[in-house]
Amino acid sequence: MIKIDEAMKKDVITINKDDTITEAAKKLTENDISGAPVMDGDNIVGILSEGDIMDLLEVHSPNLNLILPSPLDLLEMPLRMKHEYDEVANGIKKASLTIVKDIMVSPVITIKIDKDIADAANIMADNNIKRIPVVDDTGNLIGIITRGDIVKALVNHKAE
Secondary structure: OOEHHHHOEOOOOOEEOOOEHHHHHHHHHHOOOOEEEEEEOOEEEEEEEHHHHHHHOOOOOOOOOOOOOOHHHHHHHHHHHHHHHHHHHHHHHHHHHOEHHHHOEOOOOOEEOOOEHHHHHHHHHHHOOOEEEEEOOOOOEEEEEEHHHHHHHHHHHHHO
């Protein structure tokens, strides 16, 4: 069986619990990752994903009847669209001021390094998650394993 330490990433990008969502989103984007452990000093206190950030943004669609618009619909359309635009802009502004600790998933599910990737895959499936921080016996963060890491390990293992 393939052990976690053979498949995990050891250089873990982390996010501080007191970062703003804007700072966290920038870190995710710059490192081309979709989620990261959230830290309070040396302690893992949560996990943040792009999905958590997206949930902050309430997207509204204008309710327009464009098949056979009435003359009033045509007159009101610019006002409705302006209102919708203002709501989206306010939602983005509110999201950018939010702090990571307010939306992170906590407590975080972790896995120990001595487990194998089947254990990680089962935990991911059972909890509908895409990444698991890897910890040592004292709970210190030493890596992270994602669904992609598991797939890659399986492919590389078959090729050997």
